[in-house]
Amino acid sequence: GAGVSQTPSNKVTEKGKYVELRCDPISGHTALYWYRQSLGQGPEFLIYFQGTGAADDSGLPNDRFFAVRPEGSVSTLKIQRTERGDSAVYLCASSLMGLADNEQFFGPGTRLTVL
Amino acid sequence: AQTVTQSQPEMSVQEAETVTLSCTYDTSENNYYLFWxxxxxxxxxxxxxRQEAYKQQNATENRFSVNFQKAAKSFSLKISDSQLGDTAxxxxxxxxxxRGSQGNLIFGKGTKLSVKP
Known part of the structure; x- marks a missing residue:
């Protein structure tokens, strides 16, 4: 079956602009995670959804970052007033029910470049 | 807070040989999972x-195995019979x-492995 998909693959924007990054999880997966991977670093947790609700948003760096998952499937990460420091690869992962033994499957990421 | 440390930024190995990647972590939790x-x-x-902390037996997956030392908070990965496709x-x-459910992953900075022909 299809894996986790993310669009766009690459996004270039100018400082101060608004961007949206989309994640399509594996069908039927209720748990969805967003991570951010800066150059030369491991991924860092941003936010976790269980169904439609954000169960843990403790990793969001500031209030310019916001994510939604209105129907419990597709999720959108929204970044307002982008800054050069937001440049990174944004990874999405999903798991079946968010249970301890459920594997997190990752998408290929969106590379965001803020000029 | 939990931290994960990978002290080897880069490693290389000849095809068909064995290589070990190191990882240490810091936590006060008793029940957790570790991954490569x-x-x-x-x-x-x-x-x-994947390794569950409550299991004493080291996990193995074909050519990949771990050495999990819970007291030392060490979790190394051994790759046997290295293949060109292991480069990553x-x-x-x-x-x-x-509460027994899945948490978010906390990653180390990574080790770049190159398998040479």
Whole structure:
């Protein structure tokens, strides 16, 4: 079956602009995670959804970052007033029910470049 | 807070030989999972192997095995019979289990492994 998909693959924007990054999880997966991977670093947790609700948003760096998952499937990460420091690869992962033994499957990421 | 440390930024190995990647972590939790993920240039993170902290037996997956030392908080990955396709970034990751359910992953900075022909 299809894996986790993310669009766009690459996004270039100018400082101060608004961007949206989309994640399509594996069908039927209720748990969805967003991570951010800066150059030369491991991924860092941003936010976790269980169904439609954000169960843990403790990793969001500031209030310019916001994510939604209105129907419990597709999720959108929204970044307002982008800054050069937001440049990174944004990874999405999903798991079946968010249970301890459920594997997190990752998408290929969106590379965001803020000029 | 939990931290994961990978002290080897880069490693190389000859094809068919064995290589070990190091990882240490810091936590006050007693129940948690540890992982090794592979990230090839395509950027997609792929699970290599998982270890539950409550299990004393080291996990193995074909050519991949771990040496889990809970008291020392060490979790190394051994790759046997290295193949060219093993060339990638390898990330060690920790996951605590809030109320027994899945938590978010905490990653190290990664080790870049190059397998040479």
């Amino acid at each position: 993920y592979k990230q090839p240039p395509s950027r997609q993170m792929i699970l290599v192997i 970034m390898y990330f060690c990751a920790f996951m605590k289990l809030p």
